[in-house]
Amino acid sequence: xxxxxxxxxxxxxxxxxxxxxxxxxxxxxxxxxxxxxxxxxxxxxxxxxxxxxxxxxxxxxxxxxxxxxxxxxxxxxxxxxxxxxxxxxxxxxxxxxxxxxxxxxxxxxxxxxxxxxxxxxxxxxxxxxxxxxxxxxxxxxxxxxxxxxxxxxxxxxxxxxxxxxxxxxxxxxxxxxxxx
Numbered sequence: 103x104x105x106x107x108x109x110x111x112x113x114x115x116x117x118x119x120x121x122x123x124x125x126x127x128x129x130x131x132x133x134x135x136x137x138x139x140x141x142x143x144x145x146x147x148x149x150x151x152x153x154x155x156x157x158x159x160x161x162x163x164x165x166x167x168x169x170x171x172x173x174x175x176x177x178x179x180x181x182x183x184x185x186x187x188x189x190x191x192x193x194x195x196x197x198x199x200x201x202x203x204x205x206x207x208x209x210x211x212x213x214x215x216x217x218x219x220x221x222x223x224x225x226x227x228x229x230x231x232x233x234x235x236x237x238x239x240x241x242x243x244x245x246x247x248x249x250x251x252x253x254x255x256x257x258x259x260x261x262x263x264x265x266x267x268x269x270x271x272x273x274x275x276x277x278x279x280x281x282x
Contacts, residue, residue, distance in 0.1 A: 111274050118266050126259040130252055137248050144244060145169055162186050164193065165219045168241050174228075175200070175235040186239060188215055195225065195237065203227050203235060212242065220246065 145168040152167075162171040164186050171186030173193060179200040181192030193215055203209050203225050213221045223239040 114274070115267050115270050118270055119263060122259055122263040122266065126256065129259075130255060133251065133255070134248065137244075137251075141168070141244060160185075164188050164221060164239065164241065165216070168244065170238060170240045173237045173239070175237065177233045177235075179235070182234065184237075186237075188219070193237075195223075199225055200235060213239070 149167065149169060162169045162185050164171060165188055171184065173184035173186045174182045175195070176182050179195065179197055181194065184192060186193065195213070199209060199211070204227065208224065208226045210222075210224045213223045215221070220242040221239045222242050222245070223237050225235055225237045228234040228236055
């Protein structure tokens with residue numbers, strides 16, 4: 103068998119895998135960029151609909167809104183102000199968060215105060231004569247939708263790659279170059 107044919111047969115599956123991986127990376131990153139371009143519009147449209155329907159209160163209902171919010175806490179971890187509310191009340195954070203922030207100065211965590219309400223929050227220590235904490239947060243709802251879409255995209259690319267490799271292997275087994 104000709105050496106170039108042997109090389110081609112070995113190279114073809116690898117070329118297919120490389121092509122599929124590059125396509126997957128491009129597709130995933132492109133979709134991430136494109137979908138995040140909708141974030142402000144989704145937030146604005148939902149907030150406007152709530153305002154027009156009379157459900158807006160000037161505060162941010164973290165169980166529904168995509169708007170970023172702030173909540174201030176005393177040094178004891180008691181809410182003392184802000185614009186983020188969970189069912190009309192300032193959200194209570196687990197005490198361990200405040201203990202950690204006292205030592206580290208800041209933390210960034212995913213927080214789920216109740217089922218279906220997942221938030222990306224940053225808690226920072228307020229130093230000085232009246233120490234306390236400030237928490238900034240935002241819903242993870244749209245991010246989790248994107249994660250699900252990415253999982254589907256990766257699963258589909260994996261399936262196509264496996265099927266393509268099987269097809270290439272079957273074609274290479276039956277393809278017999280002509281001998282001269």
